[in-house]
Amino acid sequence: MPLEAFIIRVFCWVDEGVEAVTNGIELRTRGFAPRLSDSEVITMEIVGEMLGHDGDEAIWEYFRRHWAAWFPGRGTHHLCAAGGQSVADQAVAP
Numbered sequence: 098m099p100l101e102a103f104i105i106r107v108f109c110w111v112d113e114g115v116e117a118v119t120n121g122i123e124l125r126t127r128g129f130a131p132r133l134s135d136s137e138v139i140t141m142e143i144v145g146e147m148l149g150h151d152g153d154e155a156i157w158e159y160f161r162r163h164w165a166a167w168f169p170g171r172g173t174h175h176l177c178a179a180g181g182q183s184v185a186d187q188a189v190a191p
Contacts, residue, residue, distance in 0.1 A: 104164070108140040141156055141168065145159055
């Protein structure tokens with residue numbers, strides 16, 4: 098499967114899963130409005146890990162270099178990391 102199709106498939110799967118788990122409730126409700134949706138962040142994490150990029154910074158850099166047009170709200174890794182845990186980590190935390 099081409100990588101483009103894989104990213105789209107993962108995003109659709111994640112987006113449906115986020116909706117099913119949250120029942121439309123926003124996971125991030127404080128502070129500034131997010132530039133990326135929860136589904137976009139989780140998709141980036143899953144795809145990045147599956148491609149062997151370990152850690153948020155490596156994944157962020159990969160998407161900056163190769164998929165910036167698909168994730169234009171990405172910003173910088175430091176802005177994302179400044180908030181503590183990633184959305185994906187928060188979503189699966191006990």
